[in-house]
Amino acid sequence: MKKVEMEITDIALSGSSSGAYAMVLGEVTGNRKLPIVIGGAEAQAIAIEMEKMKASRPLTHDLFKTAFASFEIRVTEVLIYNMVEGIFFAKLICADKNKEVEIDCRPSDAVALAYRFGCSIQCYESVLQTAGIKAEELEESDDAFEDTEEKIVTEKPKTVSVKDLEDELGEALVREDYEKASRLRDQIDQLKNSNE
16 A cells, blocks of 8 residues: 655644644645644644653653663654544554564554654555645635634743743743743744844
């Protein structure tokens, strides 16, 4: 069966369910998108790894990576292989020195591990044909995720210094509020770039 390589193009708060997020995977060499609803904890785990942030303690996906590495198991590929009644199915393709095995898992967990292991995210063409939408349709559609483009932005007064933001970032990391930490890091980067 033909596979298509995918990558994350967006993670946004979904208006359709309380606390749910829309993870949008896009074709690496095309313009189709695959929107998948995921939980807040998984969205946070993916965002932390994408932004190269470090949690104060290992998250579940970090624990899996450490355990796999301890036994010399590699995740070589993530595959989204089916969709039934709006629910996506994925598997990890894992290998050690002797064999390769497939482990069933949720797409959100698979993607979180793919980013940690640096492996490709693949999707069967049949799944993409069934559930994929063109990038233009996603942008034009007002009800793609019932306004998933809701953004959480914390505005800071212009007099706030980089040091103040860095202190607040440190506190957010200690509290394990990674969503806020990610926003603060973006604000720090933006402030540093505007001062250059």
